[in-house]
Amino acid sequence: MQYVSTRGHSARKSFSVILTAALAQDGGLYMPDHIDSFTHEEITALKDASYAQLATRILSYFAGDSIACSDVEQAIEKGLKRFTSPQIAPLTKLGGNRWLLELYHGPTLAFKDYALQIVAELINDQLNRTDQRAMVLCATSGDTGAAAAAAFAGRNRVKVVVLHPEGRVSDVQRRQMTTLPNDNILNVAIRGDFDDCQALVKAMFQDSIADDLKLTAVNSINWARIVSQVVFMHEHPYNWQIR
Numbered sequence: 348m349q350y351v352s353t354r355g356h357s358a359r360k361s362f363s364v365i366l367t368a369a370l371a372q373d374g375g376l377y378m379p380d381h382i383d384s385f386t387h388e389e390i391t392a393l394k395d396a397s398y399a400q401l402a403t404r405i406l407s408y409f410a411g412d413s414i415a416c417s418d419v420e421q422a423i424e425k426g427l428k429r430f431t432s433p434q435i436a437p438l439t440k441l442g443g444n445r446w447l448l449e450l451y452h453g454p455t456l457a458f459k460d461y462a463l464q465i466v467a468e469l470i471n472d473q474l475n476r477t478d479q480r481a482m483v484l485c486a487t488s489g490d491t492g493a494a495a496a497a498a499f500a501g502r503n504r505v506k507v508v509v510l511h512p513e514g515r516v517s518d519v520q521r522r523q524m525t526t527l528p529n530d531n532i533l534n535v536a537i538r539g540d541f542d543d544c545q546a547l548v549k550a551m552f553q554d555s556i557a558d559d560l561k562l563t564a565v566n567s568i569n570w571a572r573i574v575s576q577v578v579f580m581h582e583h584p585y586n587w588q589i590r
Contacts, residue, residue, distance in 0.1 A: 489520035
């Protein structure tokens with residue numbers, strides 16, 4: 348599987364490349380050049396899969412042959428170790444046809460942990476394979492920045508710069524982002540709102556300095572982040588019934 352820019356002016360790249368590239372050079376988002384539908388048999392086989400098994404199947408599909416399935420599986424296993432529930436994203440039946448999907452069992456209690464713990468492992472493994480380093484840029488209104496900082500803290504191949512709007516995040520999230528003891532995490536308060544933070548991140552990716560710094564991102568402009576969040580969207584029994 349290859350990935351193309353939504354603006355159509357960048358070369359096709361593999362999943363392993365766009366994992367640490369984020370925005371395309373033409374400013375577009377990387378998307379798969381095609382997505383095949385899972386067969387009824389494939390979907391049925393996943394119905395009783397564990398969270399880790401489901402994540403491995405989905406991410407391996409989008410990784411194609413650029414990352415070995417065994418490497419994807421190991422990254423997911425490591426990424427899920429910090430969750431406090433054995434089910435990772437347990438479902439609680441409230442009564443009738445109403446269910447509650449619990450997405451607060453990660454290290455920062457935010458649903459962003461579910462993607463970023465896995466994406467951090469995938470990025471770190473890719474940097475180890477290629478003997479490279481990267482700088483992660485992250486714009487946040489609170490939860491993404493805290494989750495990204497927790498996921499990458501202490502990793503010697505990655506530096507993280509988080510931009511958050513000054514005075515516009517909760518005190519808990521501000522502390523989560525700014526009190527980590529690891530020197531590879533830097534948090535910057537921006538006078539403005541989240542859109543101002545995001546605009547700065549996008550501008551940096553379109554600057555010539557992006558390649559020199561090996562910039563990457565873990566906001567939703569990164570396809571790996573989106574795919575990792577697809578996993579918990581398939582956890583509810585109703586989603587299986589409508590197939």
